[in-house]
Amino acid sequence: MKETHTVEKKDSGVFLNVLAPRVFRWVASKAKARKAMSAGELLVNGQQVPADVRVSVGDVISYTTRKGGAVKSAHRKVFKQEIPVVYEDEYLAVLNKPGGLPVNGNHFKTLENTLPFNLKPSAQPDALGVMRPLHRLDGPTCGLVMVAKTERTQVEMGLQFENKKIRKRYQAVVIGAVADSKGTIRDVVDDKPSQSDYEVVYVKKSVKYGQLSLVKLYPVTGRTHQLRIHMSNLGHPIVGDKFYSGEVEVLQGKGLMLCSDRLEFDHPITGEHLELEINLPNKFTSYMDREARRN
The missing domain is CATH 3.10.290.10 (RNA-binding S4 domain)
Known part of the structure; x- marks a missing residue:
């Protein structure tokens, strides 16, 4: 075109x-x-x-625009793993990615390769031959990922992300008792200005760590590993983080206690304001409860 x-x-x-x-x-x-x-x-x-x-x-x-996605899609290997679909229409979809599954990359087992198995193709004239995730989550992070089905959605939502019009919320279990109930972290990440807002939900005792906090995190910017770096710099690394937890022992089999649990945005075609939210994985609260009972 x-x-x-x-x-x-x-x-x-x-x-x-x-x-x-x-x-x-x-x-x-x-x-x-x-x-x-x-x-x-x-x-x-x-x-x-x-x-x-x-x-x-x-x-x-x-x-x-150079199309040809349909040809690429026809020869694309599909990873047949069921992924919960939180929202879907002709233009976009939002899925609940499990922790440990990369969004995309040079691997077969990626969220992107599961999309033909989990989503219906768009019948719109500008349908993408290969449906595309519009943003990334770290492989160990679980939660909501938005996917474009059409070219217009890809463009419009790309602008919303670029202009910071999409509100994302994460929840995490972090080590220690976060002192302030609310706050903002502005530490530079990758030599770029970065900002994350946080809010403490509650704090519980822990035999292993002394105390654990459940926090809500709101990234204003979107640097790689931003939330993980910011919480580590604050002195409260996320439980299960292999890279930013210092000398803290990494939990075996539990994964990273970080979940993208809420997305808020305007639909690129209808203009409808959407607020999509998932329940926090049971392992987050059950781990904190189990640690508290060990006292």
């Missing part, structure tokens, strides 16, 4: 990667525009241009 746009006077001198997301609905961000330019999908006057090009009045810019 090819779209074109003639540059108007008011946009003369604007960087192409800035203008493209404004005029092409399938170009969700400046980053995607740069990628399309590099791939020869985003052209000026029919020519491939460097990343720092500015457009002039009268320039014709074109964007061509």
Whole structure:
């Protein structure tokens, strides 16, 4: 599919990667525009241009989406593992990913490879040949993952994620008693500004750790391992974390006590405000109760 746009006077001198997301609905961000330019999908006057090009009045810019997903899907191996579906329609779906299953990557056993087994394909004209997760959860983390079924959903929800319009909540069991009932952590992650808000649900005694806290976590930014790093920096690593728990013994067979249990967003097609929530896995509260009874 090819779209074109003639540059108007008011946009003369604007960087192409800035203008493209404004005029092409399938170009969700400046980053995607740069990628399309590099791939020869985003052209000026029919020519491939460097990343720092500015457009002039009268320039014709074109964007061509390269389909072929259906062919790829036909030869794609399907991982037949049942995954609970929390929400599904023609445009998107939300699934409850179990801990230990990667969202995607160079593996066969991924959430992405289970999608044809668990979801109905979209009948929309812009249906994706391969349904795509719109965000990632760490492999050890369980909980809600949103999936795009159509190109428009992929673009629109990509913008919502980029503009921080999607509210995500996690719950975690952390080591120790978190002193403040509410707070904000702004420690830099990967040399980038990062923010996580937290709220303590309750604290219980623990023979193993002294005390354990159940906390709600609200990531404002979305850096890799952000919540795990922030809670560790606060002095309260998440139970079961192999990488950020310091000398604390990792629980055998319990996994990481971190769950993405709530997503709140506006539907990209209908505009309906959706609030999706799952129950916290039993192991979270049962582990805390068992530790408390051992005293």
